[in-house]
Amino acid sequence: MLNILVCVKQVPDVNLVKIDPETGSLIRKGVPAILNPYDENALEAAIRLKEHYGGTVTCITMGPDQAEEALRECLAAGADRAVLLSDRAFANADTLATSYVIASAARLLGYFDLIFCGKESLDGATGQMASQLAERFDASQLSCVAEILELDETARSITAKRVLENGTERTRASWPCLLTVEKTNYRPRIPNLKQWKASRKAEILRYTSRTIPGLDPEKIGDPGSPTKVPRTYPPQVGERGRMLCEESPEKTVKTLLGLLADVL
Amino acid sequence: MDKHSYHDMWVYVEHDGNSVQPVSLELCCEIRKLADVAGEKLWAVIVGELAKEELARVLDCGVDKLLIVRGEGWTPFSVDAYTQLFTELCREYRPSAVFVGGSIQGRDFAPRFACRLPTGCTSDATELVYDPKTGDIEFIEPAVGGKMMAVITVPEMRPQVGTIRPGTFRYSPTGPRCCETVYEERSFPLEKIRAEILDFAPDQEDDSLNLADAEVIVCIGNAVKAEALPRYRQLAQLLGGKLACTRPVFDRGLLPFKLVIGQSGAVVKPKLLFSFGVSGAVNHVTGLSDAGCIVAVNKDPDAAIFHYSDYGIVGDMDEICDLLLQQLEG
The missing domain is CATH 3.40.50.620 (HUPs)
Known part of the structure; x- marks a missing residue:
């Protein structure tokens, strides 16, 4: 039976994040945490495969206790099992440390034929997790998947259409395979009330650094992260351009066209 | 080490x-x-x-x-x-x-x-x-x-x-x-090698999809309504330019990826660029840094795009587009 893992992340809705003009630091207070948008497409692709071929979908995330909410969203959408990796020792992890923890925990859950993750996260946006998870799972790798065309359970392969910079490619990869999907064909479904309610009651599997056997403390969290962020600062933004505002939109447009006369 | x-x-x-x-x-x-x-x-x-x-x-x-x-x-x-x-x-x-x-x-x-x-x-x-x-x-x-x-x-x-x-x-x-x-x-x-390429279909050479050399660009952002798309296309044509968009517009399936301006898409250098309903996220504006004159229209007076623009209009993008069409045609 097809065994699918979807790696997800809870992120602050960065569109609502403001910057403190005094300190230049993020104001996270009151900013809702959401399931990373690209992860929703990844989950949708996984659930559709399950619906077509049978099997199970497991969702896994690393994060604080609140990240449980993101997992419940996944359960409501149709995931069968949800796993939360939460421990203060995991904090400040970059993609190398995060991919290590996720892959180490996933080994306790069985063998996965296909692994999905979002193309990038809304907050970190490095887009590196897919490649590094693929490496950790020793999996083949298909990015930019516009459409999954075929699954061959005997040959243990997956064929997908990838949209690249200058054309479209059909590629067949062997299992285990890690995939990232494009949004267009995998719009997330909206769970109904019954599914929401069931997801509230569902059990969530939890692991900490102590309950994942053999986890190397030097490879997790801050010590396990080769990239560091020594400082941040507000971006330098130029002054606003000339704002045009006449008594009516008609006049504003007329003024604009007058100003553009030598460019047009 | x-x-x-x-x-x-x-x-x-x-x-x-x-x-x-x-x-x-x-x-x-x-x-x-x-x-x-x-x-x-x-x-x-x-x-x-x-x-x-x-x-x-x-x-x-x-x-x-x-x-x-x-x-x-x-x-x-x-x-x-x-x-x-x-x-x-x-x-x-x-x-x-x-x-x-x-x-x-x-x-x-x-x-x-x-x-x-x-x-x-x-x-x-x-x-x-x-x-x-x-x-x-x-x-x-x-x-x-x-x-x-x-x-x-x-x-x-x-x-x-x-x-x-x-x-x-x-x-x-x-x-x-x-x-x-x-x-x-x-x-x-x-x-x-665990991934085998079965075939590759290169994108059709379509000049309307080549933003690199466009002198005038009309760029639409996520605020665009799908049914309003033709009028922006018309505006681009009238200006002898090309239609372009931000990443979310592509994600909605409205326009092809080749028309996305920004870090993950095209970098453009038109003489004139109209920007409608674009918030001005850094990922997008990095694709505009070589543009000449930028005109931004957005209903949010605090939209970041105004900081990258030469001229800004706070207003309804469709209304401004229609007025531009009228006045340019007239």
């Missing part, structure tokens, strides 16, 4: 045998400057045969050393082969940094070989600064949707790996320097 035993900065030259990807040349030019500041050499790493004229373009960026890999298993590109190749090359030659263009290929394999080594990998830096005190490169990049700039370093591990988006740096060759060539004969077993 003794980071001081790692020397020289590498640029991976992405090519298809006939032509080099512009991003690789942009990187050679930028890393030339960085290597000079650091007192290190610039290596260009080329896998497979490359046409002579194109090789000359690489050398013209002031490369000190060419590392040319010859053998079986490198064409077509595969993540499996290139991950292993760069892992081996980095272990043997110990470069201090490896830069890879942020193309789909680059973004697929660079974080993976960084993971296998292991070392730190950064993506999408828009500025690179060498810190002589630490010997580290500061990768400066927009973070949290462009609301802040973050300085990323790899203080202990080597090499420092970075993928950089096309169009981030300028192609400004400073001329060839005395260059040494090293050949590496090695191969990758074909049976270890």
Whole structure:
């Protein structure tokens, strides 16, 4: 039976994040945490495969206790099992440390034929997790998947259409395979009330650094992260351009066209 | 790890045998400057045969050393082969940094070989600064949707790996320097390549999808209503220009990817650009930095796009578009 893992992340809705003009630091207070948008497409692709071929979908995330909410969203959408990796020792992890923890925990859950993750996260946006998870799972790798065309359970392969910079490619990869999907064909479904309610009651599997056997403390969290962020600062933004505002939109447009006369 | 035993900065030259990807040349030019500041050499790493004229373009960026890999298993590109190749090359030659263009290929394999080594990998830096005190490169990049700039370093591990988006740096060759060539004969077993390309359909050459040379562009953002699309197309036609969009518009399936302006899409340099319903996220505006005059229309007076514009109008995008159509036609 097809065994699918979807790696997800809870992120602050960065569109609502403001910057403190005094300190230049993020104001996270009151900013809702959401399931990373690209992860929703990844989950949708996984659930559709399950619906077509049978099997199970497991969702896994690393994060604080609140990240449980993101997992419940996944359960409501149709995931069968949800796993939360939460421990203060995991904090400040970059993609190398995060991919290590996720892959180490996933080994306790069985063998996965296909692994999905979002193309990038809304907050970190490095887009590196897919490649590094693929490496950790020793999996083949298909990015930019516009459409999954075929699954061959005997040959243990997956064929997908990838949209690249200058054309479209059909590629067949062997299992285990890690995939990232494009949004267009995998719009997330909206769970109904019954599914929401069931997801509230569902059990969530939890692991900490102590309950994942053999986890190397030097490879997790801050010590396990080769990239560091020594400082941040507000971006330098130029002054606003000339704002045009006449008594009516008609006049504003007329003024604009007058100003553009030598460019047009 | 003794980071001081790692020397020289590498640029991976992405090519298809006939032509080099512009991003690789942009990187050679930028890393030339960085290597000079650091007192290190610039290596260009080329896998497979490359046409002579194109090789000359690489050398013209002031490369000190060419590392040319010859053998079986490198064409077509595969993540499996290139991950292993760069892992081996980095272990043997110990470069201090490896830069890879942020193309789909680059973004697929660079974080993976960084993971296998292991070392730190950064993506999408828009500025690179060498810190002589630490010997580290500061990768400066927009973070949290462009609301802040973050300085990323790899203080202990080597090499420092970075993928950089096309169009981030300028192609400004400073001329060839005395260059040494090293050949590496090695191969990758074909049976270890786990993804097989069945076929490839190149995009149709369609001039309306080529934004690079457009003199006038009408760019629409996520605020656009699907049914309003034709009027913006009409405005673009009337201005003798082209229609373009931001990434979310592509994600909604409204316009093809080739029309996306920004870090993950096209970098444009029109004389005039109209921007409708675009918020002004950094990922998008980095694609506009060479545009001439920018006119932004947005209903949110605080929209960031106004800071990148020459003229701004706070108002309903469809209404302003209709008025432009009327007045231009009349």
